[in-house]
Amino acid sequence: MNIMTFDELVDLCKKNNKKIYELSQESEAAEADTSVEVIRERVKEHIDTMQSTIKTGMTSSEKAISNWCGDDCEKLQVRYAHHRALFGKLFEKIITYSLATIEENLRMGKVVACPTAGSCGIVPAVLIAVAEDYNYDIDTQINALITAGTIGAVISNKVQLAGAVAGCQAECGVAAAMCAGALTQMLGGDISQILNATALAMKNLLGLTCDPVCGLVEVPCIKRNPILAIHAVTASELALAGIESKIPLDEVIDAVRQTGQLMSPMLKESSLAGLATTKTALKLKEKIFG
Numbered sequence: 372m373n374i375m376t377f378d379e380l381v382d383l384c385k386k387n388n389k390k391i392y393e394l395s396q397e398s399e400a401a402e403a404d405t406s407v408e409v410i411r412e413r414v415k416e417h418i419d420t421m422q423s424t425i426k427t428g429m430t431s432s433e434k435a436i437s438n439w440c441g442d443d444c445e446k447l448q449v450r451y452a453h454h455r456a457l458f459g460k461l462f463e464k465i466i467t468y469s470l471a472t473i474e475e476n477l478r479m480g481k482v483v484a485c486p487t488a489g490s491c492g493i494v495p496a497v498l499i500a501v502a503e504d505y506n507y508d509i510d511t512q513i514n515a516l517i518t519a520g521t522i523g524a525v526i527s528n529k530v531q532l533a534g535a536v537a538g539c540q541a542e543c544g545v546a547a548a549m550c551a552g553a554l555t556q557m558l559g560g561d562i563s564q565i566l567n568a569t570a571l572a573m574k575n576l577l578g579l580t581c582d583p584v585c586g587l588v589e590v591p592c593i594k595r596n597p598i599l600a601i602h603a604v605t606a607s608e609l610a611l612a613g614i615e616s617k618i619p620l621d622e623v624i625d626a627v628r629q630t631g632q633l634m635s636p637m638l639k640e641s642s643l644a645g646l647a648t649t650k651t652a653l654k655l656k657e658k659i660f661g
């Protein structure tokens with residue numbers, strides 16, 4: 372989709388009296404020389420994959436390369452077998468689905484990168500859990516996922532979605548922003564609320580470092596997914612109440628790009644600083660790689 376900024380996206384939606392997902396699916400169909408129905412069917416396939424990844428992830432506790440991670444989703448489910456989650460069933464589902472998905476990623480299972488594999492447990496966890504709880508039909512889910520993809524695509528015009536380029540703000544941060552916007556679409560928000568939710572989620576993750584322990588997408592990546600899934604829900608709730616980001620979304624994205632440029636390369640996936648060089652991380656590295 373050839374839309375460079377969110378201001379442009381708003382103008383086009385207003386001019387054509389269309390929602391973000393409508394504009395996006397029509398533009399994708401025209402570019403691919405196919406129909407809107409075909410595009411929506413492809414998006415549905417991604418939703419099917421998200422659902423099956425959650426199912427598989429919830430039944431596995433197989434450890435990953437480090438032998439350090441992989442059983443957190445199981446631990447969470449054991450807790451919820453005996454305790455009610457503090458914020459209820461939906462909260463429980465979101466963080467369980469998130470861990471199930473990201474743990475499948477570390478086992479090299481099939482995931483939908485949204486926008487990246489290291490941040491794959493944010494958008495699916497929230498959208499699938501909310502759709503189940505509110506009985507949203509598949510069309511509502513497709514509309515939300517297309518909205519998420521559109522938000523990610525517009526952000527990627529200014530910020531490369533890679534921890535090595537702009538830190539984790541460009542991976543888990545953007546995933547939370549996409550998720551907040553998509554959830555707001557799913558819950559019936561208008562375009563202003565969708566973009567405010569996106570801005571609120573994004574601006575509170577500015578400067579998030581990428582400092583993976585042993586260079587593996589495990590620590591801190593795994594727990595970052597469920598925690599930021601809830602962050603996205605909070606941003607959506609605020610926006611649906613009419614609370615606005617005082618800094619417009621396009622300017623927030625400019626700030627993400629500038630922050631990424633100013634961040635030390637030592638904090639951008641090189642594992643040369645931050646959590647990756649803590650005493651415990653270095654000991655683990657020695658154990659795994661010798």
Ligand code: SF4
Nearest residue numbers: 489534539542581592
């Ligand atoms: S910390 Fe780095 S490797 Fe892990 S999810 Fe974030 S950007 Fe990806």
